[in-house]
Amino acid sequence: MTTEEIASPAPVPVYQDWDDVPEYLLTQTQHAELDLPRKPCQTLAGRVWAKDWARRHAELFDLYDVRASTPTRSTASRSSDAYVCAECGARTERPVKVRDGVGRCPACARVARIAAEQAGTREARARQLVWARGAVADPASVWVYLEYPERTRGPNGRRRPPAGVAITAADAAGRRLLRERVRLAGPRSQDPAAADWPVPLDRALPKLVRTLQGRKLITWCPEHAQALAGWIADGGGEVGWLGSGMRERVVAWRSLVDVRGRAVSTCLDPGRADRMVSLAVRMAEDREVPADARAWLASARGAMLVDIRGDEAAALRLHAMLRMLGVVAVDTDPSPVPDPAVPGAVSLPVWCRPDGMPDPEGPA
Structure with a gap:
């Protein structure tokens, strides 16, 4: 990239995190910290949101393209441990990042961050294994999944409430206990999608209560649990036990860490109750538990x-x-x-x- 291209009047990008910033974009301070210090050019190349440790809040920092910088008058190269990676021995141009008393180059720092995050997920995975084994072994367990259709928009452009819901329920053996398409829209609803849902909620409640009351209900998310509890109460039934949702448990069991060293906090919905049961059985059958997590299992x-x-x-x-x-x-x-x-x-x-x-x- 030439100086003329850098000086183009195009808007500069704004990065939300240091991990998003290209290696060739540095702040003025980072230019000065190079082992061979350089003077940044005067053309702004980007900005990044980062925490100002002095003010303890995030603010925008200006970034400049180091490839367009010029050498300072300093002729001596800085030679110290601040520019040597303690893990791989690389000699870096920028000071190494020190964490837990160890200075690492960017690659080793990322590997260490990923390893630390992965280690933190092991006990959580062991906890979910214990939960899944108990849930699958309990004859009172019933998995329930609610699938809502896409919400239509009214004449004012606002989204209407869901016209209906598909309710599926299955026991630990995978046997289907319930499969109902229930209309949630009222009889006077103007929602054209309401015609796709043949059974009104008041007619579906007796079967819902008969099938689910007194059971240990395992839903996918807290919103499903709230809806079920309300419907069963409206039908005159009582919930035996209702968990907060299986989604967070599946996320913890999967224990995924992305390439930036951050725990992945999402997963795909199973879509049906029998697929939730399949997931729970897979969790219960998991034998790939690390040794330190096995120690937790033994004492739990x-x-x-x-x-x-x-x-x-x-x-x-x-x-x-x-x-x-x-x-x-x-x-x-x-x-x-x-x-x-x-x-x-x-x-x-x-x-x-x-x-x-x-x-x-x-x-x-």
């Missing part, structure tokens, strides 16, 4: 320690039987240790489900 509510003592071969056979039955809560390779109280005997600790019932995922 939902597991108890059984100490098998005696002959080593017999202890290993009993462990294999418990594993085959699916009673083992934390599936690790058996590690018998000598029993100091009984010569020739071993002690084999096994974390088992507290109810003694087989794991819903089947044999471990």
Whole structure:
């Protein structure tokens, strides 16, 4: 890019985060911090929103193209650890970013940020595994999904409330308990989409209450839970248990981190109740739990320690039987240790489900 192109009167871009800023755009301070300091050109090339640590609030910082800068009068190159990456040894032009006492180049800093975020998601994933196993094993669990149509607009241009809702419900075995297309629009509604929904809400309520009341209802999001609770109450029923939504649990179980080192906070809707059940079963069957998360599982509510003592071969056979039955809560390779109280005997600790019932995922 030439100086003439840089000086063009086109509006400069405004970046919302430092991660969005190209490497060749620097502030005046960053020009001065280079190991071979440079003087920025006078043509503004962009701006970035960033926190001013002195004023403790975000403000716009001016950016200049370092490729159009000129050398300062300084002839000496700065030589210090501030320009050496402690991870890969790279010699950087800009000071390395120091975090947790370690100076890293931009690439190593991003890798460290991603690794730290991934480590923080492991315990959350283990918690969702425990929840999913309990939900799938509970015969009272029912998954309910509400699908609303696209909202039409009235003569004034405003969006109308949804004309109807498709309600699906399924149990832990994936059996369909409910599939209704319910009209939410009133009898005098001018919404043309109302004709696509044949069953009025008041006629659907008895079946809704009969199917769902007293059950442990698992919805996709809090908005679905609120709507269900209101409809069941309107129908004279009572909700046995109603969670806040499965979406956040699925996000935590997926534990995705983007290339910037930020946890991904969204996921696609399943679309139907049976697909929610499929997701819950996948979560319950997840065996790829890191070692540190396994330690959390072992100490969490939902597991108890059984100490098998005696002959080593017999202890290993009993462990294999418990594993085959699916009673083992934390599936690790058996590690018998000598029993100091009984010569020739071993002690084999096994974390088992507290109810003694087989794991819903089947044999471990």
